[in-house]
Structures are given as structure tokens and as C-alpha cells.
Amino acid sequence: MPKEVIVSPDGSTKIVDSPIPTPGEHQVVIKVAVSGTNPKDWKVPKWGNNAHNSGDDIAGTIHAIGPKVYAFTKGQRVAAFHEMVTPHGSFAEYALAWDYTTFALPEHVSFEEAATIPLAAMTSAVGLFQDLQLPEPWSPDSPLQNKDVKIPLLVYGAGTATGAFAAQLGRLSGLKPIIGVAGKSQALGKELCDYVVDYREGEDATAKKIEEALKKEGLGSKVKYVFDGVSEGGSHDIITKVVDPKGGVISHLLPVEKYAKADFKYPDGVTAIVTSVGTVHKTRKDFGAVWFKFFSRALDDGRLKGHPYEIIPGGLEGVGKGLKNLEEGKASGVKYVYKISS
Numbered sequence: 582m583p584k585e586v587i588v589s590p591d592g593s594t595k596i597v598d599s600p601i602p603t604p605g606e607h608q609v610v611i612k613v614a615v616s617g618t619n620p621k622d623w624k625v626p627k628w629g630n631n632a633h634n635s636g637d638d639i640a641g642t643i644h645a646i647g648p649k650v651y652a653f654t655k656g657q658r659v660a661a662f663h664e665m666v667t668p669h670g671s672f673a674e675y676a677l678a679w680d681y682t683t684f685a686l687p688e689h690v691s692f693e694e695a696a697t698i699p700l701a702a703m704t705s706a707v708g709l710f711q712d713l714q715l716p717e718p719w720s721p722d723s724p725l726q727n728k729d730v731k732i733p734l735l736v737y738g739a740g741t742a743t744g745a746f747a748a749q750l751g752r753l754s755g756l757k758p759i760i761g762v763a764g765k766s767q768a769l770g771k772e773l774c775d776y777v778v779d780y781r782e783g784e785d786a787t788a789k790k791i792e793e794a795l796k797k798e799g800l801g802s803k804v805k806y807v808f809d810g811v812s813e814g815g816s817h818d819i820i821t822k823v824v825d826p827k828g829g830v831i832s833h834l835l836p837v838e839k840y841a842k843a844d845f846k847y848p849d850g851v852t853a854i855v856t857s858v859g860t861v862h863k864t865r866k867d868f869g870a871v872w873f874k875f876f877s878r879a880l881d882d883g884r885l886k887g888h889p890y891e892i893i894p895g896g897l898e899g900v901g902k903g904l905k906n907l908e909e910g911k912a913s914g915v916k917y918v919y920k921i922s923s
Contacts (some may be wrong), residue, residue, distance in 0.1 A: 585673030589632040592899035594764040614641040616671035617696035623904040636671030637663040642696035658686040661701040662699035681870035694887030697916040708832035708856040724755030735773035740766020740914040744810030750772035766914030788822035807831040813840040
């Protein structure tokens, strides 16, 4: 009998028997080669007091397809974003995904690299191109189509998976300069951003260096567009010093009222949005379908890369350790992945 991991609200994990799922009309069953993991994988069971298989990053081969799936064939190499808090997640030997959140993998992309992409990269795409309303790479408004246009982007947490993908996708759209804020993952930030500032120097020093980068590019001292891949631990206090108070827009991954200081408030002219990647399984299905297809193209020609990763040994047995490491903040500049099958 195939197995899967159930994550409990207290963070403990249990491996249980799990029959191979049957795909619905527009679903695929994937034999999981590698599962990725995200901080939400330990948080969501706790927040919702709901024990479940909380993994959502799938990489593997198609085992079965639903009767209305036309884009994939049995045995094809794919990655997919599993619908959150539904049965048959990625911490399993067989997982279930919708066809529109599944994408083909070029042969040169390993399952380990692929498993870092689905949730984090799509979170960044939703944040940049839906919530911040920045121009997509193919948009006539993209700086790629008009070299005289500069659209700066501040990425707080440039070494996090979502922040790093935001920098990559911003670069694909011609956004410039991309200013990253990072700590221990400075090296990764420098690979992806035009400027990198170390937040460990303090709020005022960090804000000053961001403003200096903007002035050097002839863009004043405030930035309109901000993607916050951290959204806690003081990110709001630095961002408020540099965001345009008259029209600034910020994509956060967590609610400001819960994760900023008790008395914190952005200026009235600033819009703060909580980016929800789960909307690609609800109100933004077409957006998700287009972007997952684009991920395949960009991986194939090298415009997009997966996030640096660390393999947690033990396969399904290692899921508990990986989640504990995430909860304790031990991951820096890497995503944890688990090899489920060869």
C-alpha cells in the first residue's frame, strides 16, 4: 500500500497507508519523485487545527490522467502545485493535482530543482502581476518593450524562495533596478538583484542604502512597488521608510495587523495587499494556467531557474525533521526537498 505523511497541529508527523487517488475530470495523479516544502506546511495544520498532508510542491511523473486532461500523458515528467488543504498532497508516494496547475519539465531540469518552484514561484507571480499590477513580460507596458522606461522593484527577503522568484520574474519583465534586502543570503541576492542591502545594519542604514540606490538610478528616494517575501520580524518598519507615501503598493505574504508591531500603520496613501497563492485554484485559474505554462518555457530556455535546495534524507521519514527545521528558522537561502522515489 502506498504511503503519505500526515502533519498534526502540534508539528508531529505520521506515515499512514494511502491508496492511489483517482483523478477527477481535469486532474492528474503524479508518482512523486521529489516533494518540496514551505513554511506554511507546518503553520497551516497548526493555524487550522487540522491534521493533513500539507505538502503542495510536487515533482514526478504522470501516473494517471482524468478523462478531460489533454495536455499530459502517462509517464511524462512534470511538476505541479497541489491545491492546499485538500487530500493527496505532495508528502506522499502518489499525489493529486489539477491539470492547470501542472507543468511539463524539460529533461535538463531535475526533480529536485523542479520541486522548489510551484508554490513559491506562483506566489511571486500573483504578487507581482496580480496584486501589484506590474506589467507581465509580454505586456506592451513592460520595460522590455520600451527601454526608456524604468520600473524599480524592492524585494524584501531576496534570499527567501518567494523573494528570489520575485526577483527572477521581475527581471523577466524588465523591471529595473531590482533592489533586494537580505541577511545571511546576500550571495544569492547579489545573483538576482541589481542592488542588495543588508537589513542587519539596522533600519535607518538599510533605508538609507535603498534610497541611495534609487537616487543613483535617477528615481528619487521612494519606491512605488514592494514585494515582501518575509512579512514579519520588522520588515514593515524598513519598508515604510522607503515606500512612496503617495501611491506605494506592497505585496505581503502575511497580514500586517497580525505580524507588524502593535501600533504599526502605513501612511494613508500606501496600499498593503496580502498575496494569496491559493487564488490560482479559485478566482485566478486562468492566470495560474498561463503562468505555469510559461514556467515550462522559461525553464527550457534558461530564463528561469529553481531555488537552491537541500535534500533532507529519509524520504517521507525526513518530512518531520524538515518541518521542524523550518519552524526553528534553520533554512537560509535554500528550500528543503525530500526524495520520495527514484
